[in-house]
Amino acid sequence: MYSVVVIGGGLAGLAAAVEARKHTDNVAVIERSEVLGGRTAIEGLKEEEECKSSISDIVNYYIEKTSASNVDIFFGRHVESIKKEDVFDIDTGVEKITAKSIVFATGCKDKTRFMLNITGDRVSGVFTADTALTLLKNYERSIGSKVIIIGNGARARKIAKLLSNYGIEIAGVYAPKNIIKENLDRVKIIEGIPFYLDKTVTEIRGNGRVEEVLIGSMYDGTLIQEDSIKCDTVVIAAGLVPNTKNLLKLGAIMDPATKGPVVNELLETSIEGIFSAGCILTGSYAPETDILFGKIAGKNAAMHSEGKLVREKYDRLLCEKGIIFAVPQLVSGREKMPLILKLDKPSKSIKIRVGNVEKNVTRKTPTDFFTIQIPPIEPTENMKIEIIN
Numbered sequence: 001m002y003s004v005v006v007i008g009g010g011l012a013g014l015a016a017a018v019e020a021r022k023h024t025d026n027v028a029v030i031e032r033s034e035v036l037g038g039r040t041a042i043e044g045l046k047e048e049e050e051c052k053s054s055i056s057d058i059v060n061y062y063i064e065k066t067s068a069s070n071v072d073i074f075f076g077r078h079v080e081s082i083k084k085e086d087v088f089d090i091d092t093g094v095e096k097i098t099a100k101s102i103v104f105a106t107g108c109k110d111k112t113r114f115m116l117n118i119t120g121d122r123v124s125g126v127f128t129a130d131t132a133l134t135l136l137k138n139y140e141r142s143i144g145s146k147v148i149i150i151g152n153g154a155r156a157r158k159i160a161k162l163l164s165n166y167g168i169e170i171a172g173v174y175a176p177k178n179i180i181k182e183n184l185d186r187v188k189i190i191e192g193i194p195f196y197l198d199k200t201v202t203e204i205r206g207n208g209r210v211e212e213v214l215i216g217s218m219y220d221g222t223l224i225q226e227d228s229i230k231c232d233t234v235v236i237a238a239g240l241v242p243n244t245k246n247l248l249k250l251g252a253i254m255d256p257a258t259k260g261p262v263v264n265e266l267l268e269t270s271i272e273g274i275f276s277a278g279c280i281l282t283g284s285y286a287p288e289t290d291i292l293f294g295k296i297a298g299k300n301a302a303m304h305s306e307g308k309l310v311r312e313k314y315d316r317l318l319c320e321k322g323i324i325f326a327v328p329q330l331v332s333g334r335e336k337m338p339l340i341l342k343l344d345k346p347s348k349s350i351k352i353r354v355g356n357v358e359k360n361v362t363r364k365t366p367t368d369f370f371t372i373q374i375p376p377i378e379p380t381e382n383m384k385i386e387i388i389n
Contacts, residue, residue, distance in 0.1 A: 002026045002072075003305035004298065005090060005099035007079055007246075010038020011287055012278025013105030014062040015294030016301070020103070021069040023302035028072040028099075030079060030092065035138065036063050038107055039130070039285060055287055062291075079246055088273065100305035103297045104247055104261070104269070104276040108240035108283055113204065116150065116176050116238055120203040125210035129159045129237035136166055144233030148213050149173040150201050151237035159237040160193045170194075171231050174201050174215065176238040177223065199226070201234070210234055242280040250274070257325035257342075258282055264314045264330035265337045267297040268304075275301045281327050282340055282369070289371045292338055315379065317354075320386035333379040341385070343368045351389035355380055358388065 009031030110128035242260035253270040277297035312332035346366035355377035
């Protein structure tokens with residue numbers, strides 16, 4: 001039996017495993033792919049201003065630390081089911097693994113064509129960005145020769161560039177239906193790749209394989225079909241959603257704002273003995289924060305397995321105007337803690353108040369995500385967090 005099993009071998013999961021091993025024996029990681037590092041191993045990540053080292057160096061460091069800590073790794077495993085009795089029984093379809101506590105670090109997955117309400121034929125050649133890059137990078141398999149990308153923002157640009165580096169023709173990047181810009185009537189060329197902010201893919205057509213997509217534009221609030229484009233592949237990079245399937249099956253409480261699990265300041269979910277860390281909590285990747293939260297979750301999972309975890313009374317942290325969500329959602333105020341905030345618009349600096357504590361945070365470039373260290377605060381019945389500048 002393992003004291004702690006970490007599900008997911010990305011940065012948060014590796015940090016959790018290494019930290020857990022400092023406090024207990026018998027720690028394992030279950031990883032669905034054949035490599036560690038998660039999304040960073042597939043596509044890399046933009047360097048963050050708070051990162052002191054390159055992302056690849058950080059990933060390699062934690063892979064080496066995991067190996068040196070004698071953590072067992074189960075590669076190529078998908079968790080089929082988890083049952084909770086006195087302990088957790090994890091079925092991977094290959095073997096059954098028993099654990100006293102679990103850390104979910106399962107990250108996020110790309111939205112699919114069905115989540116985006118793209119109709120048409122059910123054909124091969126339609127990939128999420130993660131799947132496309134995994135096939136190209138890990139398995140050296142071709143995904144196609146002429147690609148339409150559905151996406152927006154920095155990630156769509158990054159995926160387009162990565163695919164073009166493999167010699168794939170990018171016929172265009174088109175906005176998802178929900179964010180299409182009306183009456184723009186222009187195309188933006190970035191590094192030779194056309195981005196159509198005012199057009200979207202309405203339908204995928206083909207006989208067995210993608211052959212063409214139908215393109216539409218928004219006029220006076222109505223989506224009008226305009227054109228068709230020949231292609232053999234569609235790649236979707238239109239946003240991420242937390243990978244919570246097994247947590248939902250277990251009955252964990254979810255946060256409608258994050259689409260991930262509700263956690264307390266120990267990063268324990270509503271199910272005792274199950275903890276969570278990384279992008280599954282917020283739907284966004286931030287290496288330094290993922291590592292920090294991974295360490296907290298790993299340590300507390302280990303303490304739970306040893307019967308040494310001290311729990312407090314936790315109250316819901318209420319988000320005021322301008323703050324979409326805060327993680328953790330449940331706090332006691334008795335210990336210092338990191339908070340992840342998502343704002344409703346990007347900012348370079350904010351001043352926030354939590355209980356009786358005020359805090360200033362500044363970034364070099366505008367962002368809608370902030371990670372803030374909060375000292376112990378005076379607990380109140382309706383604890384809230386607010387922007388005061």
